[in-house]
Amino acid sequence: MTIIVYKDGIVAADRLLAAGFSTQHVTKLHVLPDGTLAAGAGDIGDVSYWMASLRGEVSRHPVPDDFSIDGITISPYGAIEIYSDSLLPYPFLGGNFMAIGADAACFAAQVLHHMHRDAYQIVEAISRESGFSGVDIANFRDGVWEVGTVLRGDTI
Numbered sequence: 001m002t003i004i005v006y007k008d009g010i011v012a013a014d015r016l017l018a019a020g021f022s023t024q025h026v027t028k029l030h031v032l033p034d035g036t037l038a039a040g041a042g043d044i045g046d047v048s049y050w051m052a053s054l055r056g057e058v059s060r061h062p063v064p065d066d067f068s069i070d071g072i073t074i075s076p077y078g079a080i081e082i083y084s085d086s087l088l089p090y091p092f093l094g095g096n097f098m099a100i101g102a103d104a105a106c107f108a109a110q111v112l113h114h115m116h117r118d119a120y121q122i123v124e125a126i127s128r129e130s131g132f133s134g135v136d137i138a139n140f141r142d143g144v145w146e147v148g149t150v151l152r153g154d155t156i
Contacts, residue, residue: 002041003105003126004028005119006072006080006098011138012119013039014127015149029136029147035076037138037145040083041101042069053087060087070100076143120150 004013013028029039030051038054040047046069052058054073063086071083072092081089082098092098099109105126112122123135134151 002028002101003109003123004039004041004070004072004100005109005113005122006074007113007119007122008096009140010119011037011039011072011074012123013136014123015134015136016127017044019044025133027136027147027149029138031138031145031147032073035144037074037140037147038071039073039100039138040069040071042071047071050083050087063087072098072100074140074145076140076145 002014004011011029015025015027017024017026028041029037032038032054036054038051040050046064046067049058049064050069050071053060067085067087069083069085073081073083073089080092080098082092082100083089097113099106099113099122108126109122112125117125120135120137127135134149136147136149138145138147
């Protein structure tokens, strides 16, 4: 169950990819060539297609059948766009919190947000229920996104 959280300028994501009866550990936070941070949840093939469209490697039209993603991009200039089952974005209109992923995980993230947990703490708590191996975290420092991983047992 993917959970990606944007809160107070920090993005955190779980590292678990489940496909059929297989699970793998992956990085869900990606810095695009233009410096934009992108994170997506959903069907692995659709998320891969979406990432390729963001990099300009494939066309955004037509949208593949049964396209299933939730995504967020944050430019180096602070513009945030949200994607929901589409290759076309809509703007994030303010606020300091956004959770994307499975509905149950997003609900849990909202509860933890209101309990004043930071992005890392939210993702860690939710991902512990589905095979926690670590949390990827992205911070914007000195004009670039820095993406790192906090593995189980490490501290931030």
